[in-house]
Amino acid sequence: QGKTYQFKLVLLGESAVGKSSLVTRFVKDHFDEYRESTIGAAFLAQTITLDDSTTVKFEIWDTAGQERYKSLAPMYYRGASCAVVVYDITQTSSLDKAKSWVDELHRQADPDIVIALCGNKTDLEARRAIDTKAAQEYADEAGLLFFETSAKTAHNVNELFTAIAKRMPLE
Ligand code: GTP
């Protein structure tokens, strides 16, 4: 007779960094090479069992990264307990965009929000443009969890969501 805790989680980041792919990997353990860009936002839910007595259910809002949807984001991060801010390790601009989302969350979201920075597409190591150490240092300074993932190979995807679950207030 364990307890289930529910949290609203929002994914933010530039278009094409792999937000929908990360959620699809986490929820369905599946990857599409040709995924369509999200329109507005998509909702999915997934539970993680931490131990015999603790289950965490994430209610996930996968937002659209295209600039034209930017004004919708506050609807999704408002009231969110946690956020995953995603960039693509092969695209320098995507880390700048991720940092601007972190700033916006720190200004406008719940002050207790748990934020994870996620560098996605580690399977494209040969095209890496963003150094792991630099991103880790930024994450440490900003007080963020930090993971590098691949939605394609599933590298670190469950670890990312499990680390967030463990960071949530469970009492
Ligand atoms: P928007 O919905 O427009 O904001 O984009 P998004 O961040 O949801 O990106 P999406 O998941 O649609 O992925 C964009 C493209 O990157 C797709 O062609 C994916 O197949 C590809 N992709 C996503 N994750 C990975 C990954 O880990 N590795 C590789 N090689 N490709 C990936």
Ligand code: MG
């Ligand atoms: Mg998407």
